[in-house]
Amino acid sequence: MENDLERDLKELRDTFNTGKTKEYSWRISQLRGLLHILEDRENDIFLALKKDLGKHHVEAYRDEVRWNSGEKYKLCSRKLEAMDGCQKDADWQVALLLDSPTLVTMCFLATNSFFGPPSVNCTLSRSMRRLRYRVVLILLMRTCWFEEFITVELHNSLFFSYLGVFVRTMSVVFTCHQSGSASNGVPTTLFEGVSYQALSVRSPTLKLRESVSLPLAAFPSSASLIPEPLGVVLIISTWNFPIGLSLEPLIGAIAAGNAVVLKPSELAPSCASFLAETIRDYLDNSAVKVIEGGTDKGEKLLQLKFDKIFFTGSKRVGRAILLAAAEHFTPVTLELGGKCPAVVDTISSSRDTNMAAKRIVWGKFGPCAGQCCVGIDYILTEKKYLPKLVELSKKYIKQCYGDDTADRTHSMSKIVNKRHFSRLKSLLDEPLVKSSIVYGGSLDEESLYIEPTILVDPPLDAEIMTEEIFGPLLPIITLERIEDSIEFIRARPKPLAIYAFTENETLQKRLISETSSGSIMMNDAILQYAVDTLPFGGVGGSGFGRYHGKYSFDNFSHEKRKYATEILERANMVRCHPCQTLVDTESKLGADGDPGSLADADWAGCPTTRQSTSTTLVYCETMSVVYLSSNLVQHQRTKHIKIDIHFVHDLVVAGQVWVLHVSSRYHYADIFTKGLPTTLFEEFRTSLSVRSPTAQTAGEC
Template identity: 45%
Template sequence: MALYTAPLLPSGPPSSCFPSALTNRVIIAKEKTKQAQHEDKRSLDARGIHPTTHRVNPLLSWVQYVPILGPPATLTTLTILLYLTQQPLSRILAQAKGPHPGERVPFAQATPSRLGESTTVATAKNGNPSKSKRVLEQPTELKTNTHEIENGLAGKKGNLCPSRALTGVQEEMEEIVRDLREYFKTEKTKSVTWRKNQLTGILDLIHENEDAIFKALHLDLGKHPAEAYRDEVGGVEKSANKSLSCVQKWMAPKKSDIPLLFFPAKGEVFSEPLGVVLIFSSWNFPIMLSLDPLIGAISAGNVVVIKPSEQAPACSEFLANTIPQYLDSNAIKVIEGGSTVCEQLLQQKWDKIFFTGSPSVGSMVMSAAAKNLTPVTLELGGKCPAILDSLPNPSEFKLAVKRIIGGKWGPCSGQACIGIDYLLVEENLSYSLIELLKKIIRRFYGENPAESKVISRIVNKHHFERIRNLLKEPLVAASIVHGGLIDEENLFIEPTILLDPPLDSQIMTEEIFGPLLPIITLNKIQESIEFINAKPKPLAIYAFTKDETFKRKIVSETSSGSVIFNDTLVQFLCDTLPFGGVGQSGFGRYHGKYSFDTFSHEKAVMHRKLFLEIEPRYPPWSRFKLEFLKLAYRLNYFGLLLHMLAFKLGLKKYN
């Protein structure tokens, strides 16, 4: 239900505080509220959604008019409300808070319910009851000096961040998790029908809201619709279709071979859902990295809470407003918020946490999960290298360079965990490589990339400053051979190439996560293996080579989440391969069947008969039983037969 909150008006003459004037102003506000509610009802009726409203404390609902009462009346009203409602002052003030200037209009008509407001229940398109999301409202934000960490797990330097826990957040979180756990116990999510309905709902969501998704991604990251479809919408669609066609097969019990030793017996493996799952999404691919893990969790039959990144606010709002319309909101919740919300989420007991982000935040998530022994999948990042071997064929060399550019600047202007971080090449190839890089960059993004409509921008000022600081070291700045243009107002950094920056500089010791490409020259390309092994294990290694011996050495002598020869990024979209990291780049895997497995528990089930007992498994012990057990554990069935015959015939005697 839409809630109209009048803006704060300047204090008028004394008469404005008299009851008659006060009553008139409240009546006007009420009329506007009714008008807004009527428009919302017409909009919902047009879409076939019929809301039912749960009432809250009627005294507390009066607080929406506090901003228009004037200072004396405001003080009096707050005092009365504090006495009558027994509500904390912070909650009442949160109710009275009007819309922030410049606040975005939601993409969908469904209005989120906030703490203390009514909750609207509607019939979603998949036929399941759909309850509009609960948004845990941010507390008053104060300046802080703490450094920013993704997904709101800490504050941001120079920006506003929460300074204290929001009143009622913990109780609200506990209620959400409790409700989800109770719904999971009904076993509705275990049926193949429910799973397919939700997967179909995700497909409907992206098909019917494609333009809204493109708009949100452009607002947050400046993504072109083609890039948005390639990297986000298309991947979600492909993943949902794959799961929809395979989920019944995936969830069916699998027969297991049982050794003859256990005869008569048969074995099966059942895939059962883990239960209540928490998904932390990232801001660089906010749609894909929210919905793709959700597809796996749904396919496995779990109930889910999604926490979108607050650093992509338009996409976060889009997901929060649309998911309740298309999916079963008794089982799937979207919670928005910053550090307070994230901290409270991590204090809850989950059956699985799936996190996408940086290693520093991943360690915080893992530490919190360890308190409840919660299993975690961490999709992190690192410095993903690319190796460019000599390719005598000019067309192959050109294609390799084009794919390197696509792997560096193609995904979100370099803000991708699987993007190329640095390039290793033999010194004699560096000049021709740089010239070809410049030529293709100009062809892709024009002579002035700052005016290009096809390249993403940096997500926010904090990350912009972080990337700019990488170029401030004098020796690093001196190594720039192309680019370097910086537009702070538009959060744009030109595709920039650096040749042999110092290996101990920040740009070579930390993940760049931006549009800067250092090229490191080597005497022999085989030295690249030693160079890579001197750094933490990356999420991916890209190598352009036709040397089969060199390929085998890369695979066998390095460790990474994946190795891709003669291309970049394509492994992320291939759902027949597992995607995940190793070591500091993360652990766990997903995509396709691997997503289903990530959110499932494989339960072993063994059936035996009540006859044909093996007596040597029981005491009293003897030398015969010891020899029998040795042969049995070695699966030496012929030896067992001879052993038993010798004993029966008296050829061997045991004490």
């Protein structure tokens, strides 16, 4: 097995060394291959996710596939259908997501325009239609029980702006300035027949070379940053979103021009087999390989030398990966997790309270039954808000996921395996924890189903409050003052995200400035993950490194610094060695033909006699110039330091160039640009046959 891994790694490195993966056409072809996987094998993705995690196909589509494309990337035109026990109360679904009567009206106008004629005749301006589309997209993205659908006009105007990070990353990573690309920076070969209006306006632009400014001392040189691929990279993905969290970093690695080894999680075997099969069939197997296997295979991989390791998973495994990477000085990106708190202080109106409860229910139990690294782990709220918050949470759990276990097993994911099920069961089995349950708590080991469970004030030293829960258990911790939540969060490891449901701007600012987390979101949950223009990543124990969109490209690239002395290129002297000769400070001024140059115009010298206290020829490098110009003593002694470029001095020493002394009276730059001393001015005036001026034009010492 070890020899097989070494042979695969050698093949990948040989492919990378040929420069094949750096070619623009190769990168585009591989990204299009990933698109075709989603297009051709969507149903297989749904089946694999259903088998491994019990994900409903709507949840799988929303969280991992995120779009559907047919030949020429035709648009999805799905209709609402029976959802196997999921609730479909349209009024509640609208109220769940929208904050104001105006937006509710817009949503109903939009839904009417898609599902049937409006009940009232109305004419909407273009801007209002665009708002209508946005509202519907927000509605579709937020509901965990809706079939997603898109109309032609909706797709052309806002599709890339609002759908998932996965496809947006794929589009953004090649929004770069390069010959052969479209004039707006979007490659025409990646998405055929699709409007790029949203992309060109909203997406960050990647450049294959980014110029940077230089100080005046570096003139006429130029400097730039050139992203180059790191080499052969290892991506170790996780099991809770086994498709999306495998392909998302893979996009960035391919786009940056790397060869890739993808190691999917053995805890989602159907998805791992799907990835191995499809990537082998759709991508270049000499540059992208999928290695299946368990912990032993992962340990063997970590013994090999990679140029970058990207890991998504637990802190325990992340720590082991760091230790293994240190052996080879391999850079690592760790996307871990942590206990993400939700601070609830929204009681200013019934609308705010209802909205907070709905979004907390979705943010906790919606994505993979709480097995989500950015999901809400626990709630912090004041005691006076507790009764209402518990009441509303119970209401919306029932309304979203049904009233009985049969309904919920169809609409919620299952726990990934018996080991994780037992871990969650042990959290609830602690006597003081069990007594704090106010809703739910039922478990079905055969189906690996755990009912959404709410707990109030479990012991803070219990494991449920010290370890990441990663399941459908929601503790609520009450505080005397909501401001105490800041110290509560700071006293614990830094979370991957903080969610604050509050209209109190002072509290919002304090949470931003006085806490540390990978991200912070106000009055909603998890949606920051879907914003591709924001980097996603943790801090401290929740991980380090970042990706999504442009940042995925950056994560797998090294910005090589280029400094070009273009004057050498223009003089055809790029092979000269500026440091071949030593700095010479002994050569004096003279007219005997020796190499000479004028340290001109002493700052404190006499303008009449042109006497200079610095008549030393100075050969020096750029760093010496910077030092001399910043040294106050030297700066006061000399106004100008004439510097012979080293390659000229090299040629002088070699006898290939002869430098002639030129008297200062024939320095035409002095004559035409400076106030001349009296003697020189008279000579110059006489040479022009000009009579004496009526007033003195130069001072005397």
